[in-house]
Every structure is written in structure tokens, then in C-alpha cells.
Amino acid sequence: xxxxxxxxxxxxxxxxSFQARIFILIVLAGILPIPVIRYGILETYRQxxxxxxxxxxxxxxxxxxxxxxxxxYPQEAASETANALITQFAEMHxxxxxxxxxxxxxxxxxxxxxxGKILISEAVIKCFNGVSSTVHDEKNRQIIVTLPIAQSAQPxxxxxxxxxxxxxxxxxxxxxxxxxxxxxxxxxxARITQAxxxxxxxxxxxxxxxxxxxxxxxxxxxxxxxxxxxxxxxISVPDYSETVxxxxxxxxxxxxxxxxxxxxxEFVANVSHELKTPxxxxxxxxxxxLMQEEVPAELYREFMVDIADEIDRENKLINDLLSLVKMxxxxxxxxxxxxxxxxxxxxxxxxxxxxxxxxDVEMTxxxxxxxxxxxxxxxxTSAIINLVENAIKYNREKGWVKVLLDAxxxxxxxxxxxxxxxxxxxxxxxxxxxxxxxxxxxxxxxxGTGLGLxxxxxxxxxxxxxxxxxxxxxxxxxxTVKIPLTYVK
Amino acid sequence: MxxxxxxxxxxxxxxxxxxxxxxxxxxxxxxxxxxxxEYQSFFLNKEETGLLSETVRVEKGEAAEExxxxxxxxxxKTQDIHAxxxxxYEYDIRSVTLGGGQVILNxxxxxxxxxxxxxxxxxxxxxxxxxxVPGVGSVLFQIEGEPLTDSQGNPYEAFGADCFxxx
Numbered sequence: 001x002x003x004x005x006x007x008x009x010x011x012x013x014x015x016x017s018f019q020a021r022i023f024i025l026i027v028l029a030g031i032l033p034i035p036v037i038r039y040g041i042l043e044t045y046r047q048x049x050x051x052x053x054x055x056x057x058x059x060x061x062x063x064x065x066x067x068x069x070x071x072x073y074p075q076e077a078a079s080e081t082a083n084a085l086i087t088q089f090a091e092m093h094x095x096x097x098x099x100x101x102x103x104x105x106x107x108x109x110x111x112x113x114x115x116g117k118i119l120i121s122e123a124v125i126k127c128f129n130g131v132s133s134t135v136h137d138e139k140n141r142q143i144i145v146t147l148p149i150a151q152s153a154q155p156x157x158x159x160x161x162x163x164x165x166x167x168x169x170x171x172x173x174x175x176x177x178x179x180x181x182x183x184x185x186x187x188x189x190a191r192i193t194q195a196x197x198x199x200x201x202x203x204x205x206x207x208x209x210x211x212x213x214x215x216x217x218x219x220x221x222x223x224x225x226x227x228x229x230x231x232x233x234x235i236s237v238p239d240y241s242e243t244v245x246x247x248x249x250x251x252x253x254x255x256x257x258x259x260x261x262x263x264x265x266e267f268v269a270n271v272s273h274e275l276k277t278p279x280x281x282x283x284x285x286x287x288x289x290l291m292q293e294e295v296p297a298e299l300y301r302e303f304m305v306d307i308a309d310e311i312d313r314e315n316k317l318i319n320d321l322l323s324l325v326k327m328x329x330x331x332x333x334x335x336x337x338x339x340x341x342x343x344x345x346x347x348x349x350x351x352x353x354x355x356x357x358x359x360d361v362e363m364t365x366x367x368x369x370x371x372x373x374x375x376x377x378x379x380x381t382s383a384i385i386n387l388v389e390n391a392i393k394y395n396r397e398k399g400w401v402k403v404l405l406d407a408x409x410x411x412x413x414x415x416x417x418x419x420x421x422x423x424x425x426x427x428x429x430x431x432x433x434x435x436x437x438x439x440x441x442x443x444x445x446x447x448g449t450g451l452g453l454x455x456x457x458x459x460x461x462x463x464x465x466x467x468x469x470x471x472x473x474x475x476x477x478x479x480t481v482k483i484p485l486t487y488v489k
Numbered sequence: 490m491x492x493x494x495x496x497x498x499x500x501x502x503x504x505x506x507x508x509x510x511x512x513x514x515x516x517x518x519x520x521x522x523x524x525x526x527e528y529q530s531f532f533l534n535k536e537e538t539g540l541l542s543e544t545v546r547v548e549k550g551e552a553a554e555e556x557x558x559x560x561x562x563x564x565x566k567t568q569d570i571h572a573x574x575x576x577x578y579e580y581d582i583r584s585v586t587l588g589g590g591q592v593i594l595n596x597x598x599x600x601x602x603x604x605x606x607x608x609x610x611x612x613x614x615x616x617x618x619x620x621x622v623p624g625v626g627s628v629l630f631q632i633e634g635e636p637l638t639d640s641q642g643n644p645y646e647a648f649g650a651d652c653f654x655x656x
Binding site for chain 1: 537538539540605606609610613639640641648651652653654655656
């Protein structure tokens with residue numbers, strides 16, 4: 001049932017609207033109880049009116065039978081006083097009275113229909129057997145009360161309970177039409193009230209549903225105004241805690257997107273700058289050679305070496321950018337294989353030893369235990385090379401670099417530490433950003449592209465690993481790479 | 490395959506037998522219907538506070554014959570568990586005579602011992618049943634050959650079906 005209602009709500013477009021649902025709920029909650037209340041009130045009124053009338057008829061009927069007993073009715077049915085009393089009673093109740101003698105013969109019928117007939121109605125028979133009865137005939141809108149006329153010689157008592165055969169029985173037919181007419185009038189009034197209430201409830205539901213959903217429309221409108229170009233503004237709809245949450249979530253998302261946008265602009269600017277720098281150098285060197293006449297061969301050579309260096313730098317920059325973009329593209333580019341990490345680290349350090357020697361830095365590798373892990377050898381190598389190369393370059397003369405390999409049952413860690421110049425604490429958060437350099441004045445001198453740590457971090461993240469850094473300025477830096485032993489997609 | 494043929498043969502046989510038997514039944518029931526007169530036979534309800542009726546079929550004949558058959562039927566116990574036959578009470582019919590459109594039902598004196606509220610219902614049931622017979626207009630009740638009297642000792646006249654009313 002619930003599923004069917006849900007399906008109905010999702011299929012009918014207008015029912016998908018929150019405003020429409022609130023409207024329907026209020027209308028249902030307001031209108032549905034009205035007929036129930038109306039029925040309850042009218043039914044209670046009807047029952048009370050009828051029971052009051054029944055009580056009246058019974059009480060007055062008992063008085064009548066008592067008087068009839070005094071007049072020795074129906075034995076002396078010719079009594080004018082008694083007959084007048086009966087007629088008056090019948091008129092008062094807009095009904096009919098039948099008096100039956102002990103031979104079940106109708107001795108008096110105020111309607112003049114059944115006089116002289118033998119009445120064998122169940123109520124009359126029961127009454128002669130000592131059981132009075134009261135019937136509310138809703139169809140004919142009348143109350144029929146049957147009462148016994150006690151024997152004259154006997155003292156008056158509770159006529160309903162008498163066990164002695166009564167002298168006769170009185171059947172009182174009292175019209176309940178007045179009560180029904182009143183009820184009908186009340187029904188009519190209730191219907192009008194119900195219709196007016198329904199209209200009011202619908203209007204109220206429309207108003208409430210409109211006002212309730214207004215803050216959500218404001219959220220939409222504010223987002224649209226942002227789309228229209230009103231940037232650098234936060235949306236704020238403080239009407240409900242829900243709209244506050246939506247606004248906050250949107251503002252956070254918007255801030256993140258803005259930051260990404262800025263980062264992209266900065267990246268483009270950095271790339272342009274970094275790519276332009278070597279070309280400018282080459283241009284300057286070439287121009288200075290061209291502008292001079294009879295340039296000595298040594299100077300040519302020297303300038304050509306510089307030009308070659310700048311081209312190498314450009315080449316490296318482009319390669320780094322390409323590898324970063326490749327890593328950005330998708331994870332499925334990874335070529336995962338089981339690799340002996342110990343020997344891989346040995347190979348990496350062996351490759352970097354000439355640079356270490358150039359910077360006069362001592363490099364050591366310490367392996368706590370042999371480690372085999374599922375990694376992409378090329379990308380992992382690239383990450384470690386970048387970390388170790390940085391450790392060598394940003395070091396002191398006669399400094400040291402230590403690579404420590406350890407593992408537990410889940411991950412292996414490679415710690416690249418150095419006794420170098422260290423990184424200021426305030427820069428630690430940004431060092432993995434592309435083109436970020438701690439010391440911008442020395443960056444060209446060091447020959448880096450500013451992409452090394454970004455590449456290293458990306459490569460580690462592709463392995464579902466983490467890379468952490470701790471540094472004390474002037475004492476050294478330690479990068480800790482932690483990668484799961486088994487690659488999980 | 491052979492079983493299917495056998496079943497089909499049995500089924501066809503049953504159908505043929507039914508086709509032959511049913512019109513016969515219909516014919517017999519139609520014949521019975523033509524030879525029987527339908528009446529409403531009245532009973533007292535179990536509480537003895539009202540009348541019930543059921544349709545009975547009586548073989549057609551002279552009015553006296555049908556009257557006798559109808560009275561015989563009324564004396565039998567009714568199938569309806571909520572009903573009591575008017576002859577379940579302790580009294581006997583001394584004689585039943587039909588003449589001039591009036592049935593004279595002579596009962597024994599034990600009839601007078603019946604409670605008045607029950608007696609009036611018995612009287613009504615008998616009158617309403619017997620006056621349906623063509624040629625019967627009223628029923629006169631006698632006790633041991635004397636007319637039945639009311640509480641004042643006045644003899645009742647013969648009762649027609651319209652003497653009794655249910656309100």
C-alpha cells in the first residue's frame with residue numbers, strides 16, 4: 001500500500017512538489033475529520049433526542065395507564081373521560097393509541113382502523129406476558145411503547161415487572177418526526193458549515209504550503225542569482241535550520257569550487273611562467289651570440305651549454321607535467337605487480353648517488369625487513385626519486401639523507417629523512433601543491449620544476465597510501481610514505 | 490492414451506444418462522405441482538410471542554379433503570427449529586365439520602388450560618391457515634360442542650382471517 005502511494009506520488013509530477021504535498025496533507029488533515037465530527041455530533045443529538053422522547057412517552061404513558069386503571073378501562077371502555085384523556089394524549093404526541101383488552105381485542109384505536117380486531121402483535125403478547133417494550137421505528141419515524149394496564153383490584157406498582165395478567169395493554173405510537181425534522185435541519189446547516197470550512201481549509205492549506213516552502217524558493221533564487229554572475233557572495237536563508245544547513249553546504253561547496261577555480265588559474269599561470277622562463281633564457285643567450293661578431297669558440301660553447309641546460313629544464317618540466325596529468329586522468333593506468341621493495345630502493349639510491357655526490361651528501365639505506373608489495377614500479381619509483389632528490393638538493397654541504405624501509409602486516413613505510421635546511425612550519429601544508437616553492441629565490445638555482453612533491457603525493461595516493469611530512473627548520477625534514485602491501489582497487 | 494479414451498467414454502455415458510433422467514424428473518415434478526395446492530401453514534414461534542409460516546403442498550381435492558390434509562399437516566412436527574406446531578399443546582380435536590363456508594372446530598376442554606397469550610396465537614394460526622382453503626370463510630371454535638367464550642363469558646363468533654391483526 002505504502003509502495004503504491006509512493007509510486008503514485010513519484011509518477012504524478014505535481015505530487016513531487018513539496019508544496020503540493022504539504023497542501024494535500026493540510027487539506028486531508030483539515031477536511032477528513034469534518035464529516036466524522038459532523039456525524040458524531042448529529043448522531044449523538046439524534047440518540048439523545050430519541051431517548052429523551054422515549055423516556056417522556058414512557059413516563060406519560062405510565063401516568064395514562066394509571067389513570068385508565070382508575071377509570072376501570074378497558075372494562076368500561078365507554079367512559080367518556082377516559083376516552084377524552086386517550087384522545088388528548090394521542091394528539092399531544094402526534095400519534096395513535098390502541099387499547100387492547102385481556103381478550104386481545106382492540107377496544108380503542110384513536111386512528112379508528114383496528115377497532116374490534118384481535119391484535120396479535122409480538123409487543124402486545126409480550127406485554128400480556130409481563131414484559132413491556134419500546135421500539136423506535138426509524139423507517140416510519142415513530143416510537144412505539146407498549147404498557148400494561150394493571151388490574152384495578154391490585155395496588156399500583158411497577159407495571160413493567162408485574163407477573164399478574166394485566167387488564168389490558170396500551171400501545172402508544174408517538175411520532176418522532178419533529179426530532180427528525182430538527183435533525184434534518186441541523187444536517188443541512190452542518191453541510192453548509194462543512195462546505196464553508198472546506199473552502200477555508202483549502203485557502204489556509206494553500207497559504208501555509210506557500211509560506212512553508214518560501215524559504216526553499218529563496219534558496220533556489222539565491223543560487224540562481226549566483227549563477228547569474230553575482231560571485232563572491234554567500235547565500236543565507238536563515239528561516240529554517242534545514243535551509244541554514246542547505247545554505248551552509250552550498251556555501252562550502254561553492255568555496256571549494258572557487259578554490260579549485262583559483263588553483264586552476266594559478267596553475268595555468270605557473271605553467272605558462274615556468275614554460276616561458278627557459279625559452280626566454282634560450283632567446284637571450286642566442287640573441288647575445290648573434291649580436292656579437294667574431295665570438296670566440298669558448299664563449300659559443302659556454303652559451304650552447306647554457307642553452308642545452310635550459311632545453312633540458314624545459315624538457316623535464318614538460319615530462320613532469322605530462323606525468324602529473326597522466327596520474328590525474330585515471331587510476332586504471334596503474335600497472336600493479338609484486339615488487340621487491342628492498343632492491344627497488346637500492347636501485348633508486350644507486351641512480352641518485354651521482355647527484356648526492358655532486359651535492360656532497362651522504363646517502364644511506366636501512367631496511368628493517370625484506371618487503372614484497374603490490375605496486376606500480378614506475379610511479380612508486382618516481383615518488384621516491386622526487387623525495388630523495390629533494391632531500392639531496394635542499395641539504396647542507398656534507399649533509400646526509402637516510403632512507404628507512406619498514407613494514408607491518410598491512411603496510412610498508414619508506415621514510416626519507418635528511419639533516420637539511422628544513423621547511424618552515426607554515427609552509428608544510430602547501431608543499432605538495434603544484435609549483436609551490438618554499439624558497440622562491442633559490443628555486444631556479446636548484447633546478448626543480450616545483451612539481452616533484454605534487455607528483456610524489458599523487459603517485460602515493462594512487463596506491464591508496466599516505467604521505468606525511470615533519471620538519472624542523474634548520475635541523476632537517478622527514479617524509480613518511482605508507483603504502484598497503486596488497487593493492488586494493 | 491487408452492486411459493483417456495476410457496475416461497471420455499465414461500463421461501459421455503454419464504452425460505447421456507443425465508440427459509435422459511432430468512426431463513423425467515422435471516415432468517414428474519410438474520405433474521406433482523399440478524395436482525397439489527400450495528398453502529401457508531402457520532406456527533407459533535419458539536417464544537410463543539408471534540406467528541411464523543411456511544409453504545406446504547396439499548394434494549388437491551374437495552374442500553373438506555384439503556382441510557383434513559391441511560390439519561394433518563399442521564399436527565405434524567414442523568422442520569423449523571424456531572417454530573412450534575399449534576397442535577403440540579395438550580388438547581385434542583374432537584371433530585371438524587365444514588358447512589356453509591364455515592369450519593366448526595370442536596376441541597376438548599384441555600384447550601381452555603392454555604395460557605391466554607398462547608391461546609390467541611393458536612387460534613390465529615388455525616384461522617389464518619384454514620381460511621386459505623377455497624370455500625372456507627371462517628372458523629368457529631367449540632369446546633366440547635359449546636362455543637368458545639371470551640374472558641367475560643361471551644361466546645365468540647366465527648373468526649375470519651381479517652379478525653386478527655399484527656401491528
